[in-house]
Amino acid sequence: GPVRLAPGQAVRIASGAPLPLGADAVVPLEHTDRGTARVELQRTALAGEHVRTAGSQAQAGETVLEAGVRLGARQLALAASLGLSRLPVHPSPRVVIVSVGDELVEPGTSRADGAVFEANGHALEAAVRDAGATPVRVGIQPDDRGRLREAFEDQLVRADLLLVTGGLSELAHDTVKDVLAPLGAVRFDQVAMTPGQRCGFGVVGVELGRDRDVPVFALQGDPVAALVQFEVFVRPALRQVAGQGEVFRPSVAARATAGWPSPPGLRQFVPATVLGSPEDGYRVTPVGVVGAPGVRSLAGANALAVVGEQDVAVQAGQVVHCLVLEG
Incomplete structure (x- = not known):
């Protein structure tokens, strides 16, 4: 039958194995003298240490991967650890x-x-x-x-x-x-x-x-x-x-560090760098020549500043919405 422990007793188990009856803690082997008949612990074991209770990763009926999540290494690790061998997916277009x-x-x-x-x-x-x-x-x-x-x-x-x-x-x-x-x-x-x-x-x-x-x-x-x-x-x-949940790039509102002209009647996309944080706010600076951006400007940008059709200029300090291209 299953192993049953009395207080003060220990038994060696594999990582991730079910807890023996009567046990209430797990001590990593490296925290012991690696004894076999008797084992000495380097520090006192506390109840619940290194124990994962049933359902701590996921409850029955709980959604663990939302539709629209891209399946990368971390998501596949979760699915496999729950015993899922097949998932319904959108194929990559x-x-x-x-x-x-x-x-x-x-x-x-x-x-x-x-x-x-x-x-x-x-x-x-x-x-x-x-x-x-x-x-x-x-x-x-x-x-x-x-x-x-x-x-x-x-x-x-x-x-x-x-x-x-x-x-x-x-x-x-x-x-x-x-x-x-x-x-x-x-x-x-x-x-x-x-x-x-x-x-x-x-x-x-x-x-x-x-x-x-x-x-x-x-x-x-x-x-x-x-x-x-x-x-x-x-x-x-x-x-x-592709069924992705996040369809659009993240956008932030940023204050322009300098002004620039914008053609009337056209929505202008300006290669720019956005710096800052949610706490301190964001600043946006155009890269290269505004109105005639080259590939070098785009390569040096981490965002596109978007200026509306009705605007003919951006003033320094004005808040501009920016599509963030990368972190």
Whole structure:
């Protein structure tokens, strides 16, 4: 039968094993002389020490992992420790990333005059992964309607969402618009925001004989515009599709350390650094040239300061809402 202890008695058990009858404390082996027939404790054992009572981790019927929680190492440890071998989950959306432009070359290759290193595909690959989705970067596609249509048709088979960057310039005769518009319900608009005014969104697929429509976002070729558009439109959509509980980036209200102009009628997103704490309040400082942010500005920022359409300037000391990009 089960081991029963009298007062003053001890028995060696494995970590996490059920408590023997009559026992009311556990003493780690390293706090003893490791004796076998008799054991000497280095200090007095107190009732309840190193004992986990039944139900202390979780009560029957209690919710321990809410819907919308991303399953990382800590959450899986909890599920497994409770004996759960299967959990209902949202699969990670597969996002196919296509970069469009004759002028684009891969970083690490030689660059001819007028060529541009392809930054967006690599940046969006990381951004998609950070959002909790699975990126599939196709690489550079030329400004050729036939080849572009072929590429889109090929990629739609494996995409839960299609992310296209570049090819929206009027100088390029709207290559992406011309190709995507006939493939489904896709509209291209001037959005009242800066950077990132030119944008396309819709669904494609059924017209091509696919069994389902795939959402598509067309982002600008400028890396700063593309990443701002991703933050504002694509990231929340991806997190919703993935069943994430936290859809939006955290936002804080911060006082501007300096003033800057803002174009009327457009919502302005300014790369900025936010410093401070909930107790002392937050301060926000623009990074780089406001109105013409480059990738270096964005790389040095930890937030986007958001200025409303009705504002024509931000004054020093004014409270501005900021999307926090990272800690």
